[in-house]
Amino acid sequence: MSEPSIEAVHLSRRFGSFLAVDDVSFSVARGEIFGYLGANGAGKSTTIRMLCGLLAPTAGEARVAGFDVKSAPESVKSSIGYMSQKFSLYLDLPVRDNIDFFGGAYGLSGPDFAARADEVLRLCDLEAERYATTGSLPGGIRQRLALGCAILHRPAVLFLDEPTAGVDPVSRRHFWRFIRALAREGTTIFVTTHYLDEAEYCGRIGLMVDGRLVALDTPAALKRRYVPGRVLAVRGRNLASAAASLRSRSGIIAVEPFGAGLHLQVAAADWDLASITHALTNAGAQAVEVEAGEPTLEDVFLAVVARPRDGEAHAP
Amino acid sequence: MLGRDPAQGGPAVRESLGLMPQQASLYPDLSVAENLRFFARLYCLPRALFRERSLRLLDITRLGPFLDRRADALSGGMYKKLALACALLHRPEVLLLDEPTNGVDPVSRRELWALLYELVHDGMTVLLSTPYMDEAERCHRVGLIHHGRLLLDGEPRALLAKFEDETYEVEGGERDRVDERLSSLSDVHAASPAGSTLRITVARGSAGTVATALTPLHASLRPVVPNFEDLFLARVRPEAAA
Numbered sequence: 001m002s003e004p005s006i007e008a009v010h011l012s013r014r015f016g017s018f019l020a021v022d023d024v025s026f027s028v029a030r031g032e033i034f035g036y037l038g039a040n041g042a043g044k045s046t047t048i049r050m051l052c053g054l055l056a057p058t059a060g061e062a063r064v065a066g067f068d069v070k071s072a073p074e075s076v077k078s079s080i081g082y083m084s085q086k087f088s089l090y091l092d093l094p095v096r097d098n099i100d101f102f103g104g105a106y107g108l109s110g111p112d113f114a115a116r117a118d119e120v121l122r123l124c125d126l127e128a129e130r131y132a133t134t135g136s137l138p139g140g141i142r143q144r145l146a147l148g149c150a151i152l153h154r155p156a157v158l159f160l161d162e163p164t165a166g167v168d169p170v171s172r173r174h175f176w177r178f179i180r181a182l183a184r185e186g187t188t189i190f191v192t193t194h195y196l197d198e199a200e201y202c203g204r205i206g207l208m209v210d211g212r213l214v215a216l217d218t219p220a221a222l223k224r225r226y227v228p229g230r231v232l233a234v235r236g237r238n239l240a241s242a243a244a245s246l247r248s249r250s251g252i253i254a255v256e257p258f259g260a261g262l263h264l265q266v267a268a269a270d271w272d273l274a275s276i277t278h279a280l281t282n283a284g285a286q287a288v289e290v291e292a293g294e295p296t297l298e299d300v301f302l303a304v305v306a307r308p309r310d311g312e313a314h315a316p
Numbered sequence: 317m318l319g320r321d322p323a324q325g326g327p328a329v330r331e332s333l334g335l336m337p338q339q340a341s342l343y344p345d346l347s348v349a350e351n352l353r354f355f356a357r358l359y360c361l362p363r364a365l366f367r368e369r370s371l372r373l374l375d376i377t378r379l380g381p382f383l384d385r386r387a388d389a390l391s392g393g394m395y396k397k398l399a400l401a402c403a404l405l406h407r408p409e410v411l412l413l414d415e416p417t418n419g420v421d422p423v424s425r426r427e428l429w430a431l432l433y434e435l436v437h438d439g440m441t442v443l444l445s446t447p448y449m450d451e452a453e454r455c456h457r458v459g460l461i462h463h464g465r466l467l468l469d470g471e472p473r474a475l476l477a478k479f480e481d482e483t484y485e486v487e488g489g490e491r492d493r494v495d496e497r498l499s500s501l502s503d504v505h506a507a508s509p510a511g512s513t514l515r516i517t518v519a520r521g522s523a524g525t526v527a528t529a530l531t532p533l534h535a536s537l538r539p540v541v542p543n544f545e546d547l548f549l550a551r552v553r554p555e556a557a558a
Binding site: 040085162168170173180200240259260301305 | 338391392393394415417418419420421422423424425426429430433437447448449450453454455456471472473492495506507508509541545548549552553
């Protein structure tokens with residue numbers, strides 16, 4: 001088996017007394033789409049900065065595209081592409097000038113680069129916007145430009161840090177189609193996202209909680225392990241008060257308002273569609289309809305990332 | 317807006333309005349506590365009331381431990397939560413949220429929704445914009461705007477009931493190959509990932525044709541209940557193609 005494209009071994013990073021990344025180990029194969037998930041502040045961005053050679057680890061080590069992030073950070077940087085949630089583009093420049101700028105930053109020039117720039121404009125469907133001022137373009141198009149800038153130098157590993165924040169569903173579909181094509185051609189993809197329907201595109205997912213990697217597996221295996229119960233969608237009238245009485249019953253794992261209805265997660269041994277309908281009706285709900293749902297990665301995330309209570313709030 | 321023209325109403329309208337803009341709206345060099353105090357003063361909130369409300373908002377947003385952190389040092393999700401807290405301090409009658417959950421993690425997102433349901437239950441009107449259809453489905457009523465035109469307006473359930481396409485999950489087959497095959501079929505209006513397979517929206521009555529096309533790839537179709545994203549993708553598709 002060939003060397004993994006990304007390998008982190010006991011990677012840690014401390015800021016003063018705060019341990020942002022705590023003893024994290026994983027490896028990502030060439031051409032794999034690896035999702036790195038966690039709450040805001042869980043240590044995702046700190047991990048990415050270390051893997052990109054931008055921040056030295058306090059302990060442990062990492063190799064990216066065959067280079068050690070500590071001893072060869074410059075080689076790491078030239079082997080990777082990075083696209084951030086803020087898209088990091090010059091908004092007052094035309095599209096093509098942004099491409100030239102990022103090409104220059106990677107040391108690309110001459111006819112080869114001109115050909116590659118045209119190719120990237122075509123791949124990212126930006127040919128019509130070539131002369132448009134970047135700041136005047138909608139989010140979905142800026143996103144394609146940011147991606148184009150990140151792959152100009154044909155990186156072996158592409159880091160995507162919340163690449164689709166605020167982008168419409170149609171653009172997100174196109175974006176992921178393109179990312180999957182890159183992965184098929186051998187580019188390793190390391191992606192963070194808060195939109196867990198997108199995490200379904202990942203071959204494997206790592207879940208970070210408070211700096212630690214607490215789960216790592218395929219989406220299907222994570223669901224089997226962390227969402228063992230039945231997921232139910234409920235509609236009807238007077239659901240809110242009926243749901244409150246349900247919360248305390250055994251076998252009720254989660255109750256959540258959803259639009260005018262409810263989403264429930266229940267232990268399969270204790271509850272089925274009929275018994276839930278019965279219980280809610282007895283508690284005063286009317287016209288109750290219950291439908292089986294599919295567990296999502298969001299259910300997994302919520303099961304794994306239990307809400308940490310960080311001390312009592314005091315008045316500002 | 318509350319019976320007045322917002323362009324003419326001036327302060328009277330703005331007093332009953334809470335706004336959480338999409339762009340940065342807080343003072344970056346002020347701390348969490350300072351931003352809250354600043355907004356409280358703008359709305360002339362009495363000290364005792366400010367204390368009570370800010371404690372509650374800090375508890376809900378879990379910003380309590382970060383009172384001294386500057387706004388520009390907050391993560392995306394924390395910043396959004398602070399902006400929301402600032403918009404809620406004066407208990408507005410109407411709350412406007414412009415893409416409130418961009419960059420917000422799923423736990424905080426569900427908490428934000430729990431809070432919104434609570435506010436609505438207490439009588440607040442909430443208008444929010446979102447590019448995420450699972451969130452749209454959480455609303456009591458949705459309007460779908462595309463290229464400046466309102467394409468749909470109604471309850472998510474009612475809109476879905478009128479949805480004419482059929483939705484299926486593809487079982488078996490290799491996802492990328494299936495996806496490639498599907499993209500060449502005009503009856504397939506949308507395809508999106510569902511676990512290791514795909515979820516597709518097809519023209520009513522065309523499932524047989526699509527299934528036949530997938531047979532050589534050892535894939536088959538299983539009917540599923542359409543959701544709002546299926547509806548959105550199918551509805552904007554002809555617009556995007558135009």
